[in-house]
Amino acid sequence: MQSASFSSLKLTQLPQLGSGARASMLPVLILALIALLVIPIPAGMLDMFFILNIAVSLLVLMVALGAAKPLDFSSFPTVILFATLLRLALNVASTRVVLVAGHEGPQAAGKVIEAFGAFLISGDYIVGLFVFAILVIINLVVIAKGAGRISEVSARFTLDALPGKQMAIDADLAAGLLTAEEAKARRQEISTEADFYGSMDGASKFVKGDAIAALLVLFINIGGGLILGTVKHDLPIGEAAATYITLAIGDGLVAQVPSLLLSIAAAAIVTRVNSGSALEGQLTKEFSNAAAWIPVAAIVFLLALLPGMPHFLLLGFAGGCGYVAWRLMRKTDIPAELEPMPQAKPETQEASWEDVVDNGQLRVDIGFGLIDLVSDAKGAPLVGRISGIRKQLSKRFGFLVPRVHIRDDVELSAGDYRISVGTQTLGRFSLEPGRYLAIEPGELYEKLPGPTVIEPAFGLPALWIGPEDKERAELAGYTVVDASTVLATHLSDLLADRMHLLFGQDEAGELVERLADDAPLLAKALTPDTVSMQMLTGVLRRLLEEGVGLGDFRRIAETICADANGGDSAAILSERVRRSLAPILVQDVAPIGETLGVVTLEGELERLLITPDPVADLDRLNVEPGLAQDIIAAMTKTAEDLATAERTFALVTAPRLRRGLFLLLKHHIPGLTVLSFDEVPDDKPVEILGVVGAGQKLEEAA
Structure with a gap:
């Protein structure tokens, strides 16, 4: 045990010991790149830098393909900048060598340029020019342009979806599904994601500009070499063309191959969808579908029967596709050994006290379609969320919230659930397992089709969507949550208003x-x-x-x-x-240093409501039903107006009326704070926002 701890300690300390050295190396590398632009270097050292450039590009591509999500390679835009700068510096250095020593032959610019030029030209530099042009077109027009367009669109939609994601985090935090530290980490993640896609939008211009620069450098090498070879070094035009075009194509290809690798890496990063595995694992999972391989094998087999086709080659491919489909079908047919079959219960059982008495005070009954939410094999997402809710509510209200008993109820439909305290049902709703609830928090960029339901916790319109529409809904401005989050948020909202029942x-x-x-x-x-x-x-x-x-x-x-x-x-x-507790009660509405916004009742109305009986029930108001409805309507309008103006307030009234007014209004204005005049500290600044009178009108304070 001690040796394991010591090993982990060494592993965590090594990067810290080398961080200063790594920090000091970066300026040195930048200075080395600048030196390549202005200082002549020998051909042997140029070969070393070319090989380094290719190795770095390959490394970047491998890291990009292995990233489970784009943010796993968040430094990629900066890496593109430095890699592009390295290639441009090498282009300048190699151009200098080609133009100065190119008349000595293809070997004068180094082994790497000579080898790449000879390999691509294969004895005919005219063919080499066309092949090089095709490579540049593929890089510039197809890969670089496509990656740049995806980066631009991703940056715009990520920024548009930022408010909705922030609201989702705030809702999870309020429901107790996240701790403050987790919420802070998620906010940081979405902020980093927005910065990443914004940087990628700009970095894609480096890739495109690099491809254009490669063409210009090629023309400069060819044109300058022909002029210098024929005019200064007295070479025949044919010999000068063969020598300098070979060197120019070799130089361009040495730079173009790493550029192509980085363009592929950029395209792979910006086209990735967040998942829990690298690209290889994601592709393997998504292509492991026997139903897709069977028609492929059949069509390739039919092509093999057509006259003139390479029959044996096509039959081999058809056989390979059929073998893959057969293996995938066998894998699907293997029974799951880790999930035991449920035991069948006898049809008739003797009655017991367990059927009558349920000592579980707080209970969530679920339909059989929601069993996966509490199944250990599926990670029991609901259990973890409810634990977070209990912890947050216990801390907020100062006592330990009872355990939540979750059980299946055959009387409920597959996706239904019911939340109860004792025999009292607090709320119920119907979920669609495996789907997401897209909630409309306000203005949307796009309205998704589908039947509308009312979200149970906040009463907002929403609709159920499939996993394939999740990203589209988030970009459209919806707040998207899974089934377990819907249930947990509903439970948290119900309990927060009914803690006295527990x-x-x-x-x-x-x-x-x-x-x-x-x-x-x-x-x-x-x-x-x-x-x-x-x-x-x-x-x-x-x-x-x-x-x-x-x-x-x-x-x-x-x-x-x-x-x-x-x-x-x-x-x-x-x-x-x-x-x-008055200072604490007021602080919940107006923190220290802020003014307490107040709404009061008109004096005539208060005198009408106060009973002269000194032993009257504080929980009841001496009010007729009609007047009670007028007070409710006036206060509701007041609360809506102040909410629109983003003003928090408390209703302040006489001590004899405080409790009765709270009970009258609590179901119509959730979260309303009702204070008595005695509960407002003398040193607390107060601003009267309105007066509700018998005429049911809100009078704004001057």
Whole structure:
């Protein structure tokens, strides 16, 4: 065990030890490239640089083909820049050698140029010129131009899809599916992706310009060589043409081959789709389809029967395709040994208490079509997401959220699920396994066809799409999520508004026990000396019902011990606790240093709602049904107007009305904070954004 740790330590430290050396090498290499442009070098050293250029281009191509996604080779645009600069420097250096010493023969410019020129020309330099021109056309017109166009389109669509991806990350973070660190990493990834495609759009111009430069250098070498050979060195025109054209083509080919390799690498990078494997593995997986190979074998076999065709060659190819199809079909027919067949249950079973009593307080029932979401063989994506939700909600509300029991229910349809607390159903929805839900967050660049459904958590229109349409939907502006994310987000949204249903005496007792570890005297004075466990549970549940977390339980306990009287109800005690937590409640709406936006009720309306009975129920308003609907309509309009103006606010009212107004409005204005005048700290700056009166009109503050 120790040796393994020591080995891993050495491996992680080696790059750090060499990072300074690597950093200092880069300026040296740049200076060496510049030196090639201005300093004459001998033919032997030129051969060494040519071989280095070819090796670097091959290495870049191999790395590009092995990348699982474009960002795995994020330095590729910079690599293209330096590789292009190296080739141009070599072109200048080789041109100098060709023009200065070309009259001495093809060997004067070095072995590499001579070998490439002789190999391509094969004794006829006119044919060599045409072959070289074809290579340049392939590189310039087909590969470089295509890669540049793909880079341009990818950069534009990646930037257009950036807001939708940011919203998806924010939604996952809010639903507890991501931690803050994971969300930060994903934001960094999509930002890097946008920068990468933007850089590739520019880097593709280097590839195109390099191919054009190769043609110009070829003409310069030929024209300059003919002039120098005939005028300065008195060579016959035929001998000068043969010598300098051979050298020019060899020089151009030595530069064109690495350029072609880099163009292929650029095209391979920008045409890649993100996957979990390298290009070889992705192609192997996608071409491992026997149904595609069978017709290929049949058609090639029919071609072999046509008169004049190379029968034996075509029959060999047909046999090879048929053998591949046969092997793929055998592989498909092998039974999966790792997945046991489900055991058949007997048709009749005796009734038991398990059929009647379910001690799992929080439950998610799923149809048989959603079993893969919780299957270990499939990675159980839903289980991991629910664990993240429990962790986030527990931290936010200050107590441990009960475990979520997931079970299959034969009464549900294949893709249906139901979320319940005890016997109360909180929500349900229908998923389409293996498909994605494309949610419309706002304005779209393109509207996808298909029936519209309403997303269960936020109530936004959405539609189900196949995996093949996922990238198109993201580029169109949709927020695309998988089935497990839909269920997990729905669960998180439902629980965040109903945490009081999950809190009982056991959870209250656990809070008191943990308080006893840090403040034993306070815990002892809290219960049962001051309040019973039942009363304490009631107070805490009322706080949770209004979204108040129990993280500062020590302050809550101190307030109860200081202010509780023998005849106080849970309602009165919870209001006193809220006043002690006022700085925290206000901070949730307006952080420190910001002004608290406030909406109030008109004085006449407040006097109408306040009952003179001192022992009246704080949970009820003295209001007629018609007036209650008017208040709901006016406050809803107010909330919509302020949301449009991107203003956060709290409804502030008299202490006697606070709880009743919250219960009246909470289902119509989700997330509304209702404070009493006593809960606004004296040192908190306040801005009155509106006044709701009996006439149901919002009066904007001047």
